[in-house]
Every structure is written in structure tokens, then in C-alpha cells.
Amino acid sequence: MNRSASIKDVANHASVAVGTVSNVLNYPDRVSQRTKERVLRAIDELGFVRNDAARQLRAGHSRTIGLIVLDVGNPFFTSVVRAAEDAAALQGSAVLLGDSGHNASRESNYIDLFQEQRVQGLLISPVGDVTERLDLLRERGIPTVLVDRLADENKYSSVSVDDDAGGYLAARHLLDTGRRRLAFVGGPTTIRQVADRLQGAQRAVKEEPDATLEVLDSAGQTVLAGRGVGNLLVERGRGELPDGIFCANDLLALGVMQSLTMTHTLRIPEDIALIGYDDIDFAVSAVVPLSSIRQPTEALGRTAIELLAEELESNNPGHRAVIFTPELVVRQSTGPARSTSAG
Amino acid sequence: MNRSASIKDVANHASVAVGTVSNVLNYPDRVSQRTKERVLRAIDELGFVRNDAARQLRAGHSRTIGLIVLDVGNPFFTSVVRAAEDAAALQGSAVLLGDSGHNASRESNYIDLFQEQRVQGLLISPVGDVTERLDLLRERGIPTVLVDRLADENKYSSVSVDDDAGGYLAARHLLDTGRRRLAFVGGPTTIRQVADRLQGAQRAVKEEPDATLEVLDSAGQTVLAGRGVGNLLVERGRGELPDGIFCANDLLALGVMQSLTMTHTLRIPEDIALIGYDDIDFAVSAVVPLSSIRQPTEALGRTAIELLAEELESNNPGHRAVIFTPELVVRQSTGPARSTSAG
DNA sequence: TCCACTCTTTGAATCGTTTCATTGTTACGA
DNA sequence: TCGTAACAATGAAACGATTCAAAGAGTGGA
Incomplete structure (x- = not known):
């Protein structure tokens, strides 16, 4: 058995026309019970499996979505x-996944591939400036939704997260638990995410007249970079230390935590409260479980699929930019301070 | 512009036959320079992109590999x-990725999908017992390579890692650096990986007459479980402590490390050496950088693709089971002990 | 001028499915 | 008995690329 059975083989085996077999598969109601049973038996006996290429060719497009x-x-x-895959499965589509690895040429290869596959649509978290390519895709009938990037609503639909709001949430939480001398730890503010989170934090601090925010530049966004910043802090005199630290991501926060706890004199959260961003798996199992800001990733994936579905409705020329607000996750690292007149 | 250009449109636009356009795309040498240029210009002007479904239909199989x-x-x-994708790209194939999430029904859905797509072959790290399905696939001309699971060479090709050898490596390293009272920390030994790593460690310990190995059962494979075991250790009297600990994975090791370092009296590696397994990203940025056993994941992915290619060579009925040996990564957590007659 | 040969180009047939206009069947009321 | 729905089943055409036998064009030698 070299070649797999076709719909024609099934038709012969069941002594019906090919159209009937197709109807059994696609419009079971149009076929009588007797015939249906015969066809299904034939399908079973021959081990027939639909050839998606042929179906696609006829349909003019696939049932897959590129991501x-x-x-x-x-x-x-x-x-x-994962969320996108689940949402797509619900509407009968499958997701083809591509990993650009921050590499524009890999990204371009995947766009080529997906275009050859005639995907229904494309979800992309772009590396470089791909707007020209995306415009071309749209002309060819393949709509795009941008993921984790805010797009001009006149041009594209997009799903993204409000990093400014996230920064505000984090700083506000430190303020609400009585901290007043805050510090922000984050890499180069040329990274948009870092800049936005900082901006949100500054906004919160401005609301409290007696609060201050110090910005500590880190060399990158890693645990090691965080430990570097932490070591500098540890060398300070007790009075010059912040009482609340907000890190631009959890890795940095874990690094800072390592430095501070190693001193055996500074305690988290009693002396210094610490909050990160992203709520990675490790946050909960840190020495002191880390408070963090959680991004609604499931909602992002699900909504991206929904927006794509909207784009696919032919009589719908509009676009939507959906912006999600992240969520505060409170753990021990921002618990009660030692001796403050907390609010 | 609703429908994208077909090879026929290109042929008309360039005033040549469809066969010629196809030749330009697939056998450029067969076409004269003049004609080639005309066709390429037409392709460019119309923005033609091959329809992979049509190509696949004709070819009888796709250029994709299911994973x-x-x-x-x-x-x-x-x-x-990632390694599999890169290796596949080199041979002109693309990888369709499916995530079963340890769920047999999701796994089954993906097999269905990939069969409809007529993938060239399947790489799978199976959840349940799928041998029947895989046998059927093979009958239909879709070969399979098992990933991270040792298969009977008479039935399937496979790529896997020798966990026994990994366990031996870890324990041998602790012994080589002078430790004699070893402990193994790992979840239920019903998990094959855990059992194999333990067995390898026991093999190494047997080589040293004066060495002992204590087995500490952990409730799971998480940081928290590791911390639980660590807390029990800390309560012991100094003389009853092991001087070298091998954890079945890095998460456990990080948990143990948290407990030990929090005591402020036990030092790693001076008092107790610690080694994990998997070499996750966090290992290097732990408070004390964690020694570990690294699995050759890139080689796994690459080799899986190669074995699949072998299976695809029609005149090749044999199978191969490739077993990789993991690699020791030495970091600070297994540095010199305090006062031992080290080897 | 004609033949033989090579190099290009042609276009019909093919892959497997879906679609849809057409034909066949059955049932029922007039 | 006939006409008419309603329902089932039919099978040719279409999707777009590749293949390949055949025709055409060009070249050089006799």
C-alpha cells in the first residue's frame, strides 16, 4: 500500500459517485442514511484521510493561520x-508557528512560506519594519494582526499591553503599602517597554507629594544585571537605601533579591519591598516569593485570533487596536514594611 | 485585487506557455536567458507567489515535517x-509544530491534522501508546522518528539521551572532587528519567568503596519540592549531612540551594557540593552558579531530522536508535570542598 | 539544399477535492 | 393516472502547479 486512498477509491468501493462521498464529509444532511453508512464503512475500510492540499486548492485558501x-x-x-492555538482550534483552524528569533531574515522567510501556503491570515510580532510586506499581503487577500505592538488603527488591527499602566500599577502598589523612597531598575530606556514602564511609575509617584523615584540603570535585563545593581545598593549607607524597588522585569528583580538577601542584614519585604514584571514561573518560587505584574497573555492570543476573524469577514474594512491592562500579583516580597505609617 | 496571480496569469503576461513558467521556477537551466528574464519580470509585476497546495497535490506529498x-x-x-527547524530548513522543508501538552487527545488531533496535510514524516515525543497509529501512518507512507524516547530498533528510529550515563557523570564528578557522603534528591522513581539518573549515580558510587549514596524522595520536581528536602536537611546535625547532593533536575537543586544558603551557616560548595540536571538558563545565574548535566538538545533535533531523511529514502527499510550522552557543566556549586583529601 | 542534431518551448494530462447544474427517484394529492 | 414537489445521487468542471511527449527553432556538416 504505497499511495493512500482518494475520494475516488472510496466512491468506487462504496459504489457511489465522488460527489456523494464529498457530501458525506461536508454536508451529511444531504445524504440518506443508507448511503452515508455505506460510504463511512468504505472510508473506514480503506483508511481514507482527506487530502488537505486538494481541498485547499479548490477552496483557494487554507484553514491555517500563520503566527x-x-x-x-x-x-x-x-x-x-498556546492561547492562539486553542482559539484557532475552536473555529476549526490550525496555527502554523514560526520563530523569527529577533531575526529579520528568518521573519521574512516565514512570511514567504506562509504566503505560499495561502494561510488565511497572519499574526505577527514583528522584528523590523514589515509594513510594506504586510500591505502587499493584504492586497493578496491575507490580512494581518499585529501582536504585542500597538498599530495605527487606520492601517492594522493589533493587540498589545499597556506598559505604562503596568508601571503605574507596580509603583502605586509600593506607595499603597507605605513605601515612599522608590527606585526603578531597568535597562536602557531606549527599549520602549522599559521606557513605558518607567513613565507609568513616575506618574504614580507624582501623585504622592512626599514620594521620590530614583532611576537605576541596569546593564541589560538579566539576573546578573540585577545582581550588579543590587550589589551597588548594598554598599550604600542604610539611610540612603530605597524602601521600595520596582524592576522592569522579573529577572532583574530576582538578581536584586539575591544581592539583598545575601547581606543577611537587609530583609525583604521588611526593609525593602521588591516588585518585578512579567510574573514568570520562577517568581513564585524565589527565596522570597516575588510580587509582579502579570500580562494577560491568554487574552492576547485569543483576541488576536478574534480580530483576525473580524478582518476576514469580507464586508469589514475597519481595524481595531485592543490594548490590555496588566494585572498586579501580590506576594511576600511586597508584604508589610517594618515601621512605617502605612496607608 | 482579490485573487492572487496564478502561473497561467504569468504565462499570459509574459506570452509564454505555462510549462515554461514552471521551468523557470524549477529548472532554470532549461530556459533561454531571454525567456527567463521576460518570465521573471512578469512574476515580479504580478506579484506571483507559488501556490503550495497545487504543488503539493501534484507531488503527492508536502515539503513539511510534523513535530x-x-x-x-x-x-x-x-x-x-529550534534545532529541528534549522536542520529541516537546510534540506528545504518546513516544520509544523504541535504541542500536545501531555494530553493524548491533543496529540491525536495533531496526528490527524498532519496526516491530512500529508506531511513527509513525523517527529514525535509521544504521550501515550501511539504505536498503532504510527504503524498505520507508516503504511500510508508517513515515517516516524521518536524523540526523547528509546524505541525498539526493529520498529522505529529514535533519538534519546542516556539518563543513566548522565546520573553517572554527576555522581562521578562529586566523587572526583572528593565528596564521599552523597545524596540523591528526586521525585517518585516511577518516572523513568528519575530512576535512570539514580541508577547511574548508584553505579558511580559503587566504584568507590568508602562512598555512600542516600536517596531523598522529593514530592515532585519543582523548586518548592527542593526547598522542602533542603529544609529537612538543614535540621540535621552537622555530622549527618551529606557532603555532595545530586538533584534529578535543576529546579530541585535551586530549591535545595535556597534552603541551604538561608541558614547562613552551611556554605556551597565548601560544606556541601550541589549539582543539578538539565542546565536550564537559571542554573548559571543562581546565587551560587549551579553545576549541571546538559542534554544535547541541538543534536537531538538535528539528528531526528537526519533519521527521518534516512527513513524517507525509499530503499531503506532499516531503523536506527541514536542515544546521546549528556555533558557535565562544572560551575561554582561543585567547587573545592573545605577540608578533604580530594583526588 | 537537406538532414541530423541540440536546445527551447509548448500544452494537454494529472493530482484529489468541492461545487453545482442535471438527472433520477419517491411520495402524495388531484 | 398524471403532475409536482422534495429529496438523493450524479459526474463534469474547476482550482493551480508539474510533467513529459511532441513540436519548433536553430546550427552545422554533407
């Missing part, structure tokens, strides 16, 4: 991907 | 996936 992310290893995207 | 993993969020699989 290109910056890094499948990043838990943020992993979670978005 | 089903247990958990895309797991760094082990993420790395395997």
Missing part, C-alpha cells in the same frame, strides 16, 4: 501561542 | 524544536 513570534523560548510568547 | 512535543514551554523541547 510569527520573536522567541518561542520566551514564556510570554509561549503562552500567547 | 509533536510534550510541552513547548519546556526549554528542553524549545531547544530541540
